[in-house]
Structures are given as structure tokens and as C-alpha cells.
Amino acid sequence: MGTEDAETVAPGTCPTANGMPMLGLGTWQNDDPEQCAESVRTALETGYRHIDTAQIYDNEEAVGDGIARADVDREDVFLATKIWASNLAPDDVLETARESIDRLGVDHVDLLYVHWPARAYEGEETLSAFSELYDEGLVENVGISNFLPEQVADAVDSCDAPILANQVELHPMLPQPELREACENAGVEVVAYSPIARGAVFDQPEIQAVAEKHDVSEAQVSLAWLREKGVTAIPKATGEEHIRDNWASLTLELDREDVERIDSIDETNREVDPDFAPWN
Numbered sequence: 001m002g003t004e005d006a007e008t009v010a011p012g013t014c015p016t017a018n019g020m021p022m023l024g025l026g027t028w029q030n031d032d033p034e035q036c037a038e039s040v041r042t043a044l045e046t047g048y049r050h051i052d053t054a055q056i057y058d059n060e061e062a063v064g065d066g067i068a069r070a071d072v073d074r075e076d077v078f079l080a081t082k083i084w085a086s087n088l089a090p091d092d093v094l095e096t097a098r099e100s101i102d103r104l105g106v107d108h109v110d111l112l113y114v115h116w117p118a119r120a121y122e123g124e125e126t127l128s129a130f131s132e133l134y135d136e137g138l139v140e141n142v143g144i145s146n147f148l149p150e151q152v153a154d155a156v157d158s159c160d161a162p163i164l165a166n167q168v169e170l171h172p173m174l175p176q177p178e179l180r181e182a183c184e185n186a187g188v189e190v191v192a193y194s195p196i197a198r199g200a201v202f203d204q205p206e207i208q209a210v211a212e213k214h215d216v217s218e219a220q221v222s223l224a225w226l227r228e229k230g231v232t233a234i235p236k237a238t239g240e241e242h243i244r245d246n247w248a249s250l251t252l253e254l255d256r257e258d259v260e261r262i263d264s265i266d267e268t269n270r271e272v273d274p275d276f277a278p279w280n
Contacts (some may be wrong), residue, residue, distance in 0.1 A: 015250075016067045022050075022195055027040070027051070027057055028208070029236065037238065040066025040208050041070045046167075051077060052117055053080070055082060056082070057221050064104035069081070081113070086119050086120055090125050110141060112142060113165075114143070126251045143191075149183075156186045169201075172265050173269035174270055189232060192231050198271045204218070219245060220245065221254070222247035225262050228254055
């Protein structure tokens, strides 16, 4: 299957998790404004309906430009951004969320995440500001990111607004079963960043074997595996070829043997590991 198969996946046919499209476009390190805007436009016109950014990516304005350029109605786009760790005091949440919405050129975001439970993050106090934005209609859904299992439960208990998702690094070399179980028990969806492990899946023998079997890319295998696990994926891609190849993963159905083969990978590879991460 080549990238031309992206044409067989119609816009709006991507499976959803509580209203959130399960395949989206990540924009981390897509910081050239013109490139970023064109990546977003290309993704939306390919069929994507989920776009993910963050304050710290310094590209919210470009993401908004891409949404405006695309021949897709804003109301059809599920748009997510994240409040950076230094902006998580309640007043800063309220102020910088509005600034993000202004930069994006929209009147609300569909999902607003706590980017990390670190630095200015103070559980109930921080999440009270997220709930206020939710009540005002500036935020359709509240999210958390990089939260450990016990932190997920605490956040759900502390937040008056429902928490839709926990965005974490997740891929075949970092499957995070305990975290996925904790999120399921809490009624929280899981969103995977770095879902192809920054390209490491291309060198993984088990994934290579499954890719060869189905005549697809290793990236498609990783994305299809995540979908089999009920996980939403937001792979970063800038060029049209990669954008379309990732989208074509929606046509790939893995069988039980494929999933078991990938599950058997005996390798752990965490790509994102800052000193302030809660597991450090």
C-alpha cells in the first residue's frame, strides 16, 4: 500500500474516541511558519480533522493560518493546544489560554491540556482555572499530559470539568500498559505523542516484519497498532508524503498475530525524558 491509498480514506471516516478523531497531526518542532501552515492545510485537505499544538511549540499562529487556509470548515476541526508548565498558576492559565486562542485565530479550542504536571502546576488550583475556561465556553474539553497513573486519578477528582484525555509518549517500544489501564478506569482517553518513536520504529525488526507482510510502512504499522489498543495518535509530519502515508494507516487492519508480534517487542525506548518529568 502506498500513499495513494490515503485517497481511499474519506474525510470524516476516521474513528473517534468520545468525539476526538483518533488520528491527528502533531506539530512539535514544526516551527517554520510557512511550513507549519502548509502542513496543517495539507493534512486537513487530506482528511485529518485533529490538529495538535502547544504554547511551547511557538507555532500557534501558524497552525491557525493553516486552518484558515484549508478548504475545511473550522467547526469540523478538532483543535488542541497546551498550557506550558510555567503558565499553570490559575491567573496565568486564564491569561495565556486566551492569548493562545487569539494566536490561533479561533473563538475556542476543542481541547486544552495541562502540558506537564510540573513547575507551576498545583492540582486543584490549576485545574480550577481550566474548569473556568470550560464553563465560559472557551474550552470544549480539558486534557492532561504526561500524567502518571496516580496523577490521572487525582486530576479527575480535582477538576470540576470532565477530563477527556491524557497525552503521553506511547508507541510499541513504550506501550505503557499500566497507564492505559489507569486511564481506562478513570474514563480518560489516551493520546500518543511520538507514536512512531521519532522514527525508531523503522529499525525495529518485529515492526519491519509486519510492515513487509502488509506492504506498508513501519509508521503505518505503529499507528494501526495504537488504534488496536484504543489509543489516539498524533504523529508529527511536515511533508505531504508523510502526512498522506500516516493517514493511509487507517486502512490497515492488523490481525491477532500481528498485534501479538508487536506486543512481544522486548525493548524500552523513551524518547522524551526531561528532568522535570514526574517519573524522574
